Amino acid sequence: MNWDAFRAYGRSPAVCSLAAILMLALLGPAQADPKNGVIGVISGGNPELGKTDAKTMCIVCHGAAGISPVQGFPDLAGQWPQYLLKQLHDFMSKKRDDPLAKGTMIDAVKTIHGQQEMKDLVAFFGSLPPPKAKPVPTDTQAKALWAAGKSIYFGGIRLTDVPACEACHSTTGAGTPPEFPRLAGQDKTYLVEQLTYFHDGTRANDPNGIMRDIAGRLDKQEILALATFIPTLSGGIRRHSCHIPLTMTAEIEAYVAYQ
Ligand code: HEC
Ligand code: HEC
Structure with missing residues (x-):
């Protein structure tokens, strides 16, 4: 699978984020409120x-x-x-x-x-x-899982050719509309379930099998790590202001x- 096109797609909203920051600077936070957008x-x-x-x-x-x-x-x-x-x-x-x-x-x-x-x-x-970002876990075992999940989210796994989730779901986890859903703050158990379904192929509605291909390369521990990290993502300001x-x-x- 050629991820480069998707990576480029994932990166393009950077322009949008820049515009959002400019907008915030020019208009102030009030206009960036979702109710006004x-x-x-x-x-x-x-x-x-x-x-x-x-x-x-x-x-x-x-x-x-x-x-x-x-x-x-x-x-x-x-x-x-x-x-x-x-x-x-x-x-x-x-x-x-x-x-x-x-x-x-x-x-x-x-x-x-x-x-x-x-x-x-x-x-x-x-x-x-x-949903608001969940707190980062504090106990040692959960913290180690969280760190492993963070590493995959932003860096992928080179050995098994897992791309960084960030490329499509964005740096803040807000997603990239319209295709790439928001993951930030999502329920941990739901994330484990969905990644397992994609892994097994029992959820098969993803365009071009994108998520089946990615989750198929993840083992149980990696799925748990990602599901521990993702709920702690904030979603950022992009969705409110861009x-x-x-x-x-x-x-x-x-x-x-x-x-
Ligand atoms: C190449 C783009 C791409 C990459 C990279 C990617 N995803 Fe996705 N992801 C998608 C698309 C597209 C969907 C929506 C599938 C659909 O239409 O049902 C999705 C859906 C999901 C969902 C289901 C969300 C929901 O609300 O049900 C989860 C969970 C998910 N991705 C996690 C991940 C994780 C974890 C990674 C990194 C290991 C990752 N994704 C990397 C494209 C991507
Ligand atoms: C009996 C409980 C129940 C009811 C009632 C229900 N849902 Fe759901 N909903 C679920 C569950 C469970 C899932 C996850 C399904 C899966 O694993 O594929 C879900 C998933 C979804 C999703 C996909 C979310 C994602 O991130 O991919 C949407 C959209 C949705 N529901 C909308 C609705 C709407 C709109 C209604 C009212 C018409 C509704 N649901 C009623 C339980 C329910």
Whole structure:
């Protein structure tokens, strides 16, 4: 697999970060507040309507603030709406039907009434403040795992050709929209599960098998190390201050039109 194109892709938002810093310097932090920005807006999605729908259909498992009360279930708050939309379509078409999705999301998506409601739901969850960084573990064993995870996140593993996660999921863990999801602050157990599913190939909805290829090269200990480190990432200020147009990608448009 040629990672160079992806690495270049991962790096390009540096320009955006620079613009964000300039914007912060010029406008001050008030304008960089997510409430004033375009964060969480997806073309045609209404977060207010999504909030009402989510109350009856989603928050029992994902929490009213998009932070899941259940260990092992994902936080959706602040996740890129396009990524969330793609996942809902993947659950619906059973392209994503890993063991945890069966009996949870595969059933939950059946309660969504059409494309408009789906866009409203992702606009709502995407507009919520993302999960906060978890504290760095202090006990010796966990700290060693954390350090190993940090090393893989930023440097990859040369011997087994594992690329740095940072290349696509960004330095702060905020992700790179629209394809590369936010990981910062995510639930540790959920991260272990998903990396294990990609490793086994039971989650197979990743474009070009990117994550299956990467996680396939990770062993159990490395997965645990990454899942110990990633929740402690902050997500940074980029997502709050950088204007990245949140329109739907052509691929998702086609998907939605097809449904
Ligand atoms: C019964 C509990 C349950 C309900 C109800 C539920 N979810 Fe989920 N959701 C889950 C679980 C568990 C997962 C992880 C599934 C997996 O492993 O593939 C998940 C995953 C997701 C994901 C993918 C997140 C990611 O980071 O990839 C999205 C998007 C999502 N849910 C949205 C919703 C929406 C919108 C609703 C309401 C219509 C909803 N969920 C209702 C349990 C639930
Ligand atoms: C070449 C780009 C790329 C690299 C490098 C990469 N990822 Fe990913 N990752 C993706 C894409 C694309 C997805 C979304 C897959 C989908 O559409 O379902 C993803 C999804 C994920 C998810 C699932 C998130 C969720 O909410 O369900 C996890 C966890 C993850 N990656 C962890 C990692 C880790 C850990 C590394 C480093 C060892 C890494 N990724 C490196 C592209 C990448």
